[in-house]
Each structure stands twice: as C-alpha cells, then as structure tokens.
Amino acid sequence: MKITSYETFIVPPRWLFLKIETDEGIVGWGEPIVEGKAHTVQAAVSELMDNLVGKDPMRIEDHWQVMYRSGFYRGGPILMSAIAGIDQALWDIKGKFYNAPIHQLLGGACRDSIKVYSWIGGDRPSDVAQDAMEKVKAGFTAIKMNATEELQFIDSYEKIDQVIARVSAIRDAVGPNLGIGVDFHGRVHKPMAKVLAKELEPFRLMFIEEPVLPENNEALRDLAHHTNIPIATGERMFSRWDFKKLLEDGYVDIIQPDLSHAGGITECKKIASMAEAYDVALAPHCPLGPIALAACLQLDATAYNAFIQEQSLGIHYNKGNDLLDYIVDPAVFSYEGGYVTIPDGPGLGITINEEYVRKMSEIGHRWRNPVWRHKDGSVAEW
Known part of the structure; x- marks a missing residue:
C-alpha cells in the first residue's frame, strides 16, 4: 500500500482537517491545528507530506522519526501539530486496513469508557453557576471554567474575590460532588497564582490548570508547596522532551498533552x-474537533493513568459549527452518566462527513486569538 495524495480543509469554527489517500482506497483523517495559526500549520503539513507521498503508510514509527528528526530544526507548536495530524491520519489508515480500532493496535484497551468534562463560561466567565447546573442536568459529573480575566503580575484582591465568588456559586448550586477544574489559562503570573491557589483550596477542586505559563514551570515548585489542589499542565508542551524535566521535578499531578499539538497518537502514547x-495522571487537552477527540479516546483506552477527557461540545469557541457537525454518526460520542464509550470502529472509530467538510471548507475561517490589554495599555496574557 502506498500514499497517493492528501488534502487539507480549513473549516469553521477554527479547525484544520487532513485527508490522506492510498492506492488501496483506504483514507485516513487527521486534525493538525494550532488555534489561530491554521494556515501556517497547513503549509507545514504540505512540506512534510512531500516526503510521504509514495511511501507505505503502515511504517508509522519510521515516518514519525523522519518528520521529527530530518528537518534539523525540530519541536515547537507548528511542526509538532503538523506531525500530529499526519500521525493521526496514518493510524486511521492502519486501523482501517486491519479492520480494528487503533487502541487494539496499541496493545488493547484497559478501559471501556472514560469520564468527560464540559466547559462552562467563556473567556470572561460570568453566570457560571447556571451553566454548571445545565451541565449537571445534561449528565456531566465534571466541568471546567476559566478562572479569571487578565491579571497583572501583582493585581487587586477584587479580581481574586470575583473568582472565589464564581466558584462558590457553583458549589452552592450543584453541591459538593461535581468535579471542578479551574483553568488559570496562563493568564496568572506567579505572585497572584500563589494567592489564587490558596484562596481556592476550600472548594476541593478537581485540579487547577496551567497555573503559570509553561516557560515558567519552575514556579510549580513553590505552588506545589503552597497548595494541596492537584496541579495540571501541558497543553502548550509539544514532545516527550518538553515533558521530561516537568516529570523529573515532580511538581505536577496531571499532564495534559494535546494529541493535535504534541506529535499525535505516537508521541502522546509515549508521554503518557x-x-x-x-505516578502522574493523564487528562488530554482537546477543545478541538471530532478527529482530535477520536484520537484522544483511542489513546485513553490504552493509557492506564488516563482519568478524564476534555471535549468541546458547546464550548464558547464553537460558534456556528460544533463537535458533532462533521461526523456521519454523532452517537459515537454520546455521553452517558458523565462518561463516553471508547469508539470501537476501525481506525479512529468515526466516519467523517466529507461532503459537509468540503462545503464548509469553502467558507473556511481566519480565527484569531483575542488580544487583551491591561488598563495601562500593556498587552495581557490571554
């Protein structure tokens, strides 16, 4: 079997899909994307695919190593996301060739389903208590929210009080047993992260996420000594080499590699x-589309330390198009009792609605991250 061609599709709300074709009629789908940089990743995919057309798609490990090592300059979000989407598509082809889900080719599943959480609020969270109640009524047993708006290195306690009021409102509305993840989103610098983490302790959170930017991961040492809330991070880390020191230092409790950013299924299996x-838990990052989620679930099936999966249904980014719009059978991602069953169809276990993908790619998108500024005019972390 040989790779004969490929296509990329920039589709709303902010995604990039990849289709790889073979001479045996088997096709694979991947989702290589950096949010806000879809066209840049599209170009990187094109450059990498130059070396893959005409090759055997089954040699996934060799293709991964060539894509990573042969470019001399390696790593980073663009290249690793391009590799990730190609890797997903190659695994999809391999699973379809053997008529087996990818997790069977990775050693078999160690679980039948996995807990999922749902987003509430938005970039500037407000009425999160009502949102949380609606998610509980929909059957979710865990939610995640952005903690705060922009924060200066040293900021007012008024903003801290606003965060505490929102989390307190959720606890009052839904009770003590709902899992709550609070995403600092890299918006919080070390001095205020210490304050905020301490103030959040009484609410018995599931985790705090990315309490500092990954380039400041050394600050996790102080935070870990400062709070008993589990610390999660990793969505902006792109390879096992990025995670190596984080794990060696021992100050993180949950890692969150993104299977569309961190080298795909091949690399994230090694990271897990x-x-x-x-003794660190896995909770893959995935506020993305259906291909990315399907890849995550295939990995979750085989990773003993996976405990929960992010998914984007109804997330504030998905304006106009949502998670289920691009697949033929939305039931493959049906959530029941706060869990989703691991897809057991061939490859990724989903069937892409290619007609709809092509239609929406004619619309495309140029989604960009918002640019925030502090009151003094300086740029703020988003």
Missing part, C-alpha cells in the same frame, strides 16, 4: 507512559 512511571 512516561507520566505513569512518575
């Missing part, structure tokens, strides 16, 4: 195994 050796 590294984390297991350090």
Whole structure:
C-alpha cells in the first residue's frame, strides 16, 4: 500500500482537517491545528507530506522519526501539530486496513469508557453557576471554567474575590460532588497564582490548570508547596522532551498533552507512559474537533493513568459549527452518566462527513486569538 495524495480543509469554527489517500482506497483523517495559526500549520503539513507521498503508510514509527528528526530544526507548536495530524491520519489508515480500532493496535484497551468534562463560561466567565447546573442536568459529573480575566503580575484582591465568588456559586448550586477544574489559562503570573491557589483550596477542586505559563514551570515548585489542589499542565508542551524535566521535578499531578499539538497518537502514547512511571495522571487537552477527540479516546483506552477527557461540545469557541457537525454518526460520542464509550470502529472509530467538510471548507475561517490589554495599555496574557 502506498500514499497517493492528501488534502487539507480549513473549516469553521477554527479547525484544520487532513485527508490522506492510498492506492488501496483506504483514507485516513487527521486534525493538525494550532488555534489561530491554521494556515501556517497547513503549509507545514504540505512540506512534510512531500516526503510521504509514495511511501507505505503502515511504517508509522519510521515516518514519525523522519518528520521529527530530518528537518534539523525540530519541536515547537507548528511542526509538532503538523506531525500530529499526519500521525493521526496514518493510524486511521492502519486501523482501517486491519479492520480494528487503533487502541487494539496499541496493545488493547484497559478501559471501556472514560469520564468527560464540559466547559462552562467563556473567556470572561460570568453566570457560571447556571451553566454548571445545565451541565449537571445534561449528565456531566465534571466541568471546567476559566478562572479569571487578565491579571497583572501583582493585581487587586477584587479580581481574586470575583473568582472565589464564581466558584462558590457553583458549589452552592450543584453541591459538593461535581468535579471542578479551574483553568488559570496562563493568564496568572506567579505572585497572584500563589494567592489564587490558596484562596481556592476550600472548594476541593478537581485540579487547577496551567497555573503559570509553561516557560515558567519552575514556579510549580513553590505552588506545589503552597497548595494541596492537584496541579495540571501541558497543553502548550509539544514532545516527550518538553515533558521530561516537568516529570523529573515532580511538581505536577496531571499532564495534559494535546494529541493535535504534541506529535499525535505516537508521541502522546509515549508521554503518557512516561507520566505513569512518575505516578502522574493523564487528562488530554482537546477543545478541538471530532478527529482530535477520536484520537484522544483511542489513546485513553490504552493509557492506564488516563482519568478524564476534555471535549468541546458547546464550548464558547464553537460558534456556528460544533463537535458533532462533521461526523456521519454523532452517537459515537454520546455521553452517558458523565462518561463516553471508547469508539470501537476501525481506525479512529468515526466516519467523517466529507461532503459537509468540503462545503464548509469553502467558507473556511481566519480565527484569531483575542488580544487583551491591561488598563495601562500593556498587552495581557490571554
């Protein structure tokens, strides 16, 4: 079997899909994307695919190593996301060739389903208590929210009080048993992160996420000594080499690699195994489309330390198009009792509605991250 061609599709709300075709009629789908940089990743995919057309798609490990190592300059969000989407598509082809879900080719499943959480609020969260109640009524047992708006290095306690009021309102509305993840989103610098983490302790959170930017991960040492809330991070880390020191230092409790950013299924399986050796949990990052989620679930099936999965249904970014719009059978992602069953169809376990993908790619998108500024005019972390 040989790779004969490929296509990329920039589709709303902010996604990039990849289709790889073979001479045996088997096609694979991947989702290589950096949110806000879809066209840049599209170009990187094109450059990498130059070396893959005409090759055997089954040699996934070799293709991964060539894509990573042969470019001399390696790593980073653009290249690793391009590799990730190609890797997903190659695994999809391999699973379809053997008529087996990808998790069977990775050693078989160690679970039948996994807990999922749903987003509430938005970039500037407000009425999150009502949102949380609606998610509980829909059957979710865990939610995640952005903690705060922009924060200066040293900011007012008024903003801290606003965060605490929102989390308190959720606890009052839904009771003590709902899992709550609070995403600092890298908006919080170390001084205020210490304050905020301490103030959040009484609410018995599931985790705090990305309490500092990944380039400041050394600050996790102080935070870990400062709070008993589990610390999660990793969505902006792109390879096992990025995660190596984080795991060695021992100040993180949950890692969150993104299977569309961190080298795909091949690399994230290795990252998950590294984390297991350090007794660290796995919760893959995935506020993305259906291909990315399907890839995550295939990995979750085989990773013993996976405990919860992010998914984007109804997330504030999905304006106009949502998670289920691009697949033929939305029931593959049906959530029941706060869990989703691992897809067991061939490959990724989903069937892409290619007609709809092509239609929406004619619309495309140029989604960009918002640019925030502090009151003094300086740029703020989003």
